[in-house]
Amino acid sequence: MHSPVLRVARPxxxxxxxxxxxxxxxxxxxLASFENHQGFDGVVVGRRGCPWHIEFTRxxxxxVERAPxxxxxxVLYLPERDAWSAAVERLEALGVTACESENPYWDRQGKTFEDPDGYRIVLQNTAWG
Incomplete structure (x- = not known):
């Protein structure tokens, strides 16, 4: 029996x-990409072997509007400090600056960044659960 796969799709x-x-x-x-598929272009990103991915389409x-x-x-839970620091450094190297989270909970052990569409990504330096 196959495990469910989570796909988050966003324009x-x-x-x-x-x-x-x-x-x-x-x-x-x-993980995949396509062009002019019935009027859509898209890219699927994720981590190989993980049961989730994110699809972006145009x-x-x-x-489309920015994030509402x-x-x-x-939220990405990165409990290992080195992996968390590396992710923060990669975003900062792209010129992305951390922003204050609307909910102060996320600022206690994490950093929040906005993607080019205004959607926020929290890099949480703790394990989930």
């Missing part, structure tokens, strides 16, 4: 910038 106007943010900044792999001729609130979060 973007900035397919190349978003891909760069998640691959170079967060260290994700490009629909030809359509403009600062509380639309993707």
């Amino acid at each position: 973007t106007n900035n397919l190349h910038k978003v891909t760069d943010f998640y691959t170079r900044g967060l260290g994700f792999d490009v 629909q030809h001729g359509v403009t 609130t600062t509380e639309h979060l993707l």
